[in-house]
Amino acid sequence: MSKALRRTFVAATSLLALLAGASPALPTQGTFLAPIAEHHHDSSLMYGTSSNWSGYAATGGKFTSVSAEWVQPTVTCTKTDTWSAFWIGLDGDGSRTVEQIGTEADCSGGTPVYGSWYEMYPAYPAYFNNAVHPGDHFTASVTTTGNGVFNLTLRNVTRNWSRSIAKSLKSATLASAEVIAEAPSSSTGVLPLADFGxxxxxxxxxxxxxxGASNPSVIDMATKDGVTKATTSGITDGTAFSVTWKHS
Incomplete structure (x- = not known):
């Protein structure tokens, strides 16, 4: 958009979670770090950069459902540990709560590690034991009737499994809805972004x-020093876009 304005999100303090009870499909050395939403929003701005988000966020109303599909990307790993997450969710941009579900693609000691999870922040995230592989087609949704009860669903169409979670979060404000690729964070800050292509x-x-009908803000991922880590494309037919890795 020719008159786009810029905004910078401030990443919140994040949670560090070790993967418990991993399935054989997930290497035991894989350490998963909880994707965490940012808690700052200026509804007057339509374009922004974030230290750990790239994608689209809708704000300025009450949001009770979000859904999307994606294909799990393949990470390119070196000996450096890196992380990436792909998710849909409600809240997090302009609120202190988060209701998210998605997948993760990390590099641990040069080995790709793939998994899936949901998070009802401020509670710790929870990881699923189901197999996740690059190329798997996922569908996901987060819905609520507005009474504090949420249904989070993730389906692996390729491997024919699905997980549906019902959780309550009475403090949820329903301030935003997002479709995001993220560089997860730890207690020390944003972690290096895995090369997911x-x-x-x-x-x-x-x-x-x-x-597109929600008039969402487009977000690119960049460091405070101006290094672009991931870029977000425009929306096609109101429902499709891509995020491309640029830098860890």
Whole structure:
């Protein structure tokens, strides 16, 4: 957009979670770090940079549902440990709560590690034991009736498994809806972003309508020093876009 304004999000203090009870598909040396939402929002701005988000965030209303699909990308690993997460969720941009579900693609000691999770911040995230592989097609949704009860669903279409979680969070404000690729964070700050190439999100919807209809803000990931870590494309047909890795 020719008159786009810039905003900078401030990353919140994050949670560090070790993967417990991993399935054989997940290497035991894999350490997963909880994707965490940012808690700052200026609803007057339409374009922003974030230290750990790249994608789209809708704000300025009440949001009760978000959904999207994506194909789990392949990470390129060196000996450096890196992390990346792909998710949809409510809240987090302009609120102190988060209701998210998604997948993760990390590099641990040069080995790719893939997994899936959900998070109802401020509670710790929880990881699923189901197998996740690059190329798997995922569908995800987070919905609520507005009474503090949430349904979070993640389905691996390729491997024919799904997980549906019902959780309560009475303090949720329903201030935003997001479709995001993220560099997860630890207690020390944002972690190096794994080289996931490009991830494509499709069929993205907010409150039952196309993502584009919610007039969302587009977010690119960049450091405070101006190093671009990931870029977000425009939205096609109101429901599809991609995020491309640029730098760890």
């Amino acid at each position: 490009t991830v494509g999100f499709t069929n993205a919807k907010v409150n039952g309508k196309s993502l």
